[in-house]
Amino acid sequence: MTYSSTDQIAQQLAFLVELDKLKSIMRQSPLIDQSRKENSAEHSWHLGMFALVLSAHAKEVDTLHVVKLLLVHDIVEIDAGDHPLHSASGQAALIEAAERRAAERIFGLLPEQQGREMLDLWCEFEAAQTPEAIFAKALDRLQPLLINTLSNGGTWAENGVTRQQVMERYGPVIERGSPVLWEVASQCVSDYFAKAQTGK
C-alpha cells in the first residue's frame, strides 16, 4: 500500500500527533541516575536499541520485526495507563479490556489496512508466541531489570521485592527469549542482592 491520498496522509499524521501523549505516560521505573521516573516513549526507544544491539542472542529473529513490536507495544498506555509488574491489582481482565479498546481507538486513527497491521503487531506482542514476540518480551523485562540493579534497587526496593521474586518474575520470560542473556542478567541480580545485603 502507498497511502498516497491526501486524506490517508492526514490520517497518518493525526496518528503520529496522537503518539506524542506517550511521552507523558510515566512508568514506575526510575532513570538510572534516579533524577525522575521513566516515561513509556523513552522506554520504547531504549528497547528499540536493546533489539538492535542484542538480537544475535535470540534464536532466529527478524530484527525489524522485533523493533516494530517494541516501538508499538506500549502505545495503548496512552488511554489505558501503565500497569507495573509488581502491583498485584488482580484486575488483569479489566486492564486487558481497556488496552484492547485503546488499541482499537488509537490504531483506528490510521488508514484501515495500516491500522490493522499495527493492531496485529500489538496483539502479536501480547500473545508472545512468535520468536520475535518472545524475544521482544524478554527485552521488555531485561531493561527494567538492568535499571533496577543500577539504581539502588529501583522498583524492587520500593515494593519490597525479594531476590527469589525477581528470579520468578523475570527469569522465565527472559530465559525463554534468550538463555544466554538470562545467564548474564541473573548474575546481575545475584550481585545486586548480595551487595544490598552487605550494605544493610
Added chain:
Amino acid sequence: MTYSSTDQIAQQLAFLVELDKLKSIMRQSPLIDQSRKENSAEHSWHLGMFALVLSAHAKEVDTLHVVKLLLVHDIVEIDAGDHPLHSASGQAALIEAAERRAAERIFGLLPEQQGREMLDLWCEFEAAQTPEAIFAKALDRLQPLLINTLSNGGTWAENGVTRQQVMERYGPVIERGSPVLWEVASQCVSDYFAKAQTGK
C-alpha cells in the same frame, strides 16, 4: 557476528546502560501539550514511529535501515548536547568535532565490529547521501515542524522565526526525502502562520 562471549555481552550491556543518559538531554521543542520540553530519547522513539508509518512516501527505502538511522542519530548528544536548528551559533566545526569524539567514545563501548557498524550508521545519517539517510533527515525535520504548528508555534514563536525562514530551513530537507510529505507539511505551515496572524 554472534557476540556470544561473556565479555562481549558485558560490553553490549554497558553501552545500553550508557544510552539511559539520552533521556536527560533536552531539546528546544515542546511536547504538543506544552507541559515541558521534549528529550532526545523520546524524540528518537517518535521518529522511529514516523519511519514505520510514513516510509511508503519515500522513493525506495529499506525501512529497517531508516529506523536504525533514526534510533541512533541523536546518541552523540549524550556528550555533545543538542544544537537547535534556529540557534545561529556559528560554531558548526566545533560542534562537528565534539559529536565525532562523542560517537567514538560511546559506540566504542560496544564490541569492536558492532561499534563500527553503529558509527557507520551515525556517519551515514550525518552525510545524508543514501536514500535511507535522506528520508531519515526529512522525518527529523517533519516531526518538530508538526509539533510547532500544534503548540502555538513552539520554537518558531520562541525564536521569532518567520514563515519564509520555516520554508527555507525545513522545505529542501523534507522535499528531498519526500515531495508528497512536503506538500502536506508546507500546507500545515501556511495554515499555522495564517492563523497566527489572524490571532494577533
